[in-house]
Amino acid sequence: MSQAVEKYFVPEPSKFPIFGSFALLCIGSGAVMWLNSVGPGPEVFFLGMATLIYMLFGWFGQVIRESEGGKYGKQVDSAFRWSMGWFIFSEVMFFAAFFGTLFYVRVIAVPSLGSELNAGLIWDGFKAAWPTAGPHAADTFSPMEAWGIPAINTLILLTSGATLTWAHWGLTKDNRGQLKLGLLFTILLGAIFLSLQAFEYIHAYEEMNLKLTSGIYGSTFFMMTGFHGLHVTIGAIMLLVMLFRVLAGHFTKEHHFAFEAAAWYWHFVDVVWLLLFVVVYWL
Structure with missing residues (x-):
């Protein structure tokens, strides 16, 4: 007996990639001009942001309509899963660069600058200990403590991972009420996290004199x-879109990869924060 071969879906030519390229060009060039007070930097930057938002709404809306129209099969589902996996891997490498920088500064650069070989070459008052106020911080500052808002935010993100998993369980059991409630709780916890982080930044600037310009520690x-925090914002927006789709009746217990992709991203953000809490705040 001959087996039916699943037809692979071939999308129509899209205008959205060129809009995405234009948006990134404007965002990058606009940010550089803005930071250097050259030309219409802010206008170019926000033009890029507006174009990017238009692209995201249009492109993802098209994908959602195709998915809900039953055009996607197992091959497309597999392609989506691989794509999201590689995207998260690129995000892992993004943060790995920052963690690598912090490791180099704390474990290699600062102790090396305090060695006898470099005696007399460093600014007065330098101590080979972390945190250091050098090389460009003119005023003293207080380092951020781990206990307080950072510890509370850690508990909040861990709880949000649990509520999102609970929502996923509801979806797999076709319990739409549990799914909606779990998503709503997760989004609210993300919003609380961002609000507390904003308060922490204000406190750092106004009370601790800790700023982006406070040497290598501040930067x-x-x-x-x-x-x-930017990634938490993106993840919360993704989950909010998932909530709107759930309210619109999208997803079944068998087919819901868009929800899974957003959940993968959120759990990745949780793991990164745990590493940040230990390495940046605690140690």
Whole structure:
């Protein structure tokens, strides 16, 4: 007996990649001009952001319509899974660069600068200990403590991972009420995390004199935690879209990869924060 061969879906030519390329060009060039006070930097930057939002709404909307129209089969599902996996791997490498930088500074660079070989070459008052106020911090600052808001935020993100898993269980059991409630709790916890992080930044700037310009400690602290906050924001937006789709009746217990992809991303964000809490705040 001959077996039916599944037909692979071939999408129509899309205009959205060129919009995405234009958006990234404007965002990058606009940010550079803005930071250097050259030309219409802010206008170019926000034009890129608006174009990017248009692309995301249009392209993902098209994919959702194709998926809900039953055009995707197992091959497309497999391609989506591989694509999301590689995307998260690229994000792992992104944060690995920051963790590698912090490791190099703390374990290699700072002790090396304090060695006898470099005696007399470093600024007055330098101590080969972390955190260091050098090389460009003019004023003293207080390092961020692990206990307090960072510890609370750790508990919040761990709880959000549990509520998202609970929502996934509801989907696999076709319990739509549990699915909606779990997603809503996860999004709210993400919003609370971001609010507390914003409060932490304000406190750092106003009360601790800890700023992005506070030497290598300030720059690594704000770059690592700030980019993580950006990823939490992106993850919360993804989950909010999933909630809207659930409310619209999308997903079944057999077919729901978009939900799984958003959950993968959120759990990745959770793991990164645990590493940040230990390496940046605690140690």
